[in-house]
Amino acid sequence: MDLSFSSEQELLQDSAVKFAAKGYGFDQYRKSLAAPGQCDPAIWKQIAEFGWIALAVPEAAGGLGGSTVDVALVAEALGAGLVIEPYISGAILPAAILAAGDAAKQEATLNALATGDAQLAVAYAERGGRFNPAHCDTTATKSATGYTLSGAKHCAFNAPNATQLIVSARSAQGIELFLVPREAKGLSLQGYDVLGGGSAADLSLDVVQVGADARIGTLAALEAGLDKAAAAACAQALGGMKALLERTSAYLKTRKQFGVPIGTFQVLQHRLVDMFIEVEQSRSMVLLAAAKADSADAAERARCVSAAKAYVGKASKFVGQQAVQLHGGIGVTEELDIGHYFRQLTAFGTRYGDRDFHLNRFASLAA
Known part of the structure; x- marks a missing residue:
């Protein structure tokens, strides 16, 4: 397998890194935290103008038709820059689900998503489901004009910012996906901010009526979309881990104790090396997950993504904890970005x- 990036991918990565480092920064991060839904509209429009959302949109629907590896390169840079705009939950995940169905049928929705004129959210989680998209008590009853949706969804990321929501519901044919307008009668949202930046909402669907054309996919499309989102989230976490490693290394070279930089203490050097090892091993797992996220073999895709998510989840927790501890008390202050990175990585652990x-899931697929 050729693991080298193409010249186009290198340019894509370079542009994303420059934006995160120079066009965003800690001041913009704090500004976005204060914005409605913790998303600055100007930054979101800029992300769309760069074409980073269009990467997940098929060419047939006016997008760039990029791979998950392309998306991961952007996500890693955004993670390193502490960017909290909902790139994955508000764009990549819904675009992947829509593209898995009839992309031509959803061309208008995908175009609005790619240009930054709309944000979407995916509502699939339910209380007691424990991350399993196949756990679905929300019902979809076929009617004369379409479908009637009834039920409740929990923690739909980016729902407060969404103009439309992709909702999973169980019909006579199994679990299906429906595109529901935010203003649909009978749909109510209880929004809230989430740890690490961003927003989510709990949904109540009280006899919500949608047309027959609102049906956009099946459980298979949801599972494929979630795997691509998980691979991109792993890349975003890798960016945060890399940023923490760089900042911690620089701090150890400048912070002095007993008249010398604490980075000269061998025990702290060992801890920094342990952080480096976790970052590099996570990089390998992220690349594997991103490469396999587009596989036609659903079992192979799920196995590789789960392996990466499990490993990076543990590694990111270790790197975050080490960064905070090596910085001391200042590592958890609001004025320093270290604690904010730590929150994002903590949130990633359950995303x-x-x-x-x-x-x-890996064990069941490897058996």
Whole structure:
């Protein structure tokens, strides 16, 4: 397998790194935290103008038709820059689900998503489901004009910012996906901010009526989309881990104790090396997951993504904890970005399935 990037991918990565380092920064991060839904509209539009959302949109629907590896390169840079705009939950995940169905049928929705004129959210989680998309008590009853949706969804990321929501519901044919307008009668949202930046909402669907054309996919499309989102989230976490390693290394070279930089203490050098090892091993797992996320073999895709999510989940926790401890008390202050990176990595641990969920899924697929 050729693991080298193409010249186009190198340019893509370079542009994303420059934006995160120079066009965003800690001041913009704090500004986005204060924005409605913790998403700055100007930054979101800029992300769209760069074509980074269009990477997940098929060429047939006016997008760039990029791979998950392309998306991962952007996500890693955004993670390193502490960017909290909902790139994965508000764009990549819904675009992947829509593209898995009839992309031409959803061309208008995908175009609005790619240009930054719309954001979407995916509502699949339910209380008691423990990250399993096949756990679905929400019902879809076929009517004369379409479908009637009833039920409740939990923690739909980016729902407060979404103009439309992709909702999973169980019909006579099994679990299906429906595109529901935010203003649909009978749909109510209880929004809230989430750890690490961003927003989510709990949904209540009280006899929500949608047309026959609102049906956009099946459980298979949801599972494929979630795997691509998980692979991108792993890349985003890798970016945060890399940033923490760089900042911690620089701090150890400048912070002095007993008249010398604490980075000269061998025990702290060992801890920094341990952080480096976890970052590099995570990089390998992220590349594997991104490369296999587009596989036509659903079992292979799920196995590789779960392996990466389980490993990076553990590694990111270790790197985050070491960075905070090596910085001391200042590592958890609001004025320093270290604690904010730590929060993002902590939130990543349960986003799109926690370590236990993915270890169990990997074990079941490897048996």
